[in-house]
Amino acid sequence: MFLRNSKAMRILVCGGAGYIGSHLVRELSTQQGYEIIVLDNLSKGHIKSIPNGIKFEKADIRDKKALERIFSEYKPDAVMHFCASISIEESVADPLGYYENNVVGTIYLLQTMKKHNVKYFIFSSSSAIFGNPKEVPIADNIQPDPINPYGDTKYIVEKILAWSENAYGLKYICLRYFNACGAHESGDIGEDHDPETHLIPLIFQAALGQRSSISIFGNDYDTKDGTCVRDYIHVTDLATAHIKALEYLIRENKSQSFNLGSGGGYTVNEVINAVVDVTGIQFSTIMESRRPGDSAVLIANSTRAEQILGWKRKYDTIEDIVASAWKYHKSHINGYNDR
Structure with a gap:
């Protein structure tokens, strides 16, 4: 305040x-x-x-x-x-x-x-x-x-x-x-890009039948399952x-x-699995080649922000994040529908 x-x-x-x-x-x-x-x-x-x-x-x-x-x-x-x-x-x-x-x-x-x-x-x-x-x-x-x-x-x-x-x-x-x-806890506002480029809403499009499959760009990175890790x-x-x-x-x-x-990260495959768990919907995935400019692993150390700003996260797991996003997407199948 x-x-x-x-x-x-x-x-x-x-x-x-x-x-x-x-x-x-x-x-x-x-x-x-x-x-x-x-x-x-x-x-x-x-x-x-x-x-x-x-x-x-x-x-x-x-x-x-x-x-x-x-x-x-x-x-x-x-x-x-x-x-x-x-x-x-x-x-x-x-x-x-x-x-x-x-x-x-x-x-x-x-x-x-x-x-x-x-x-x-x-x-x-x-x-x-x-x-x-x-x-x-x-x-x-x-x-x-x-x-x-x-x-x-x-x-x-x-x-x-x-x-x-x-x-x-x-x-x-x-x-x-x-x-x-993720999305606001009310489910009133959330992620709606045109074209959509972010992983979680793209996966929801596959789960909702708006696209035939979800592409995974690269499975040969030096990570636990070969797919990119993101925070x-x-x-x-x-x-x-x-x-x-x-x-x-x-x-x-x-x-x-x-x-x-x-402070932690999830592979692309782990995010896909979280969406399946939250929605209960199975969908197709396609393995594709790496995209130019993608990094293998990006995870943040946010200790300074927590200590100096007094910032605390409310959402700690990928499942909680996905669940909040699903609340928005399942009630806004066409996003804001203003295009």
């Missing part, structure tokens, strides 16, 4: 109609002391995910005039940034598009913040900045070494933020999450981490970077 002379703190949530952004907005809207403004171009986000009463602006962070108007009108105190394009495979195929949206768009956003003297910034970073780390679980202080354009765009922005603090006094927190998944973190736990990060930033006025994960 934040109260500043009994006035609400205005938070501009860029990408607040997207998957992670919408869950942040839902959690933040339950807290006292905040006024939320959502900015989203709705290219990937969904207007139906935004709670009633939340101010909404349809705009793109690459539109300087729109940013100037929004900052002039709402005068935000802090910005949370979720507007990135997120597909590793797509970034390999279209690196220029990814650098334009993820880097150039962020520069425009930071320039507008500078002009309007907005000092607080929460950045949605990614585990993809680490590439193929030599140490697992991955600590916050491991040197980033991205192996795909998506991860590189996130790392570039992190470096821009550090230089911006040095030059302009910007205060920021980078939250490097691992595989966001799955519930989207609501990510949302609470963002709120904790904002509270810390206002209280301590100190820039930080944190990894957010569970």
Whole structure:
């Protein structure tokens, strides 16, 4: 909770109609002391995910005039940034598009913040900045070494933020999450991308008969069953981490970077088995070759976030995460159905 002379703190949530952004907005809207403004171009986000009463602006962070108007009108105190394009495979195929949206768009956003003297910034970073780390679980202080354009765009922005603090006094927190998944406990909002690229909703599509099978990309990695290992973190736990990060930033006025994960990992096969167990539905799987840019194992060490931010996860097992996602998907077979 934040109260500043009994006035609400205005938070501009860029990408607040997207998957992670919408869950942040839902959690933040339950807290006292905040006024939320959502900015989203709705290219990937969904207007139906935004709670009633939340101010909404349809705009793109690459539109300087729109940013100037929004900052002039709402005068935000802090910005949370979720507007990135997120597909590793797509970034390999279209690196220029990814650098334009993820880097150039962020520069425009930071320039507008500078002009309007907005000092607080929460950045949605990614585990993809680490590439193929030599140490697992991955600590916050491991040197980033991205192996795909998506991860590189996130790392570039992190470096821009550090230089911006040095030059302009910007205060920021980078939250490097691992595989966001799950859905809000109400079942009202969840994951709906077009096209869908994330593993768990793709598996649900197979379970619901919306696709004939689920592809497994590679079974020759150095893991327990040959399939990739990922650290799955519930989207609501990510949302609470963002709120904790904002509270810390206002209280301590100190820039930080944190990894957010569970400290453990599951192979692709284990996630598939968890979906079968939760849904009771069998479906076909197809083994395919590795995708370019995929890492074998990505697991986070989130100890610093837990100790410094006081962050605690609510969802600890893949079964709990899958069950929450299934609650959304089985009642929203066509997602938000707004395309």
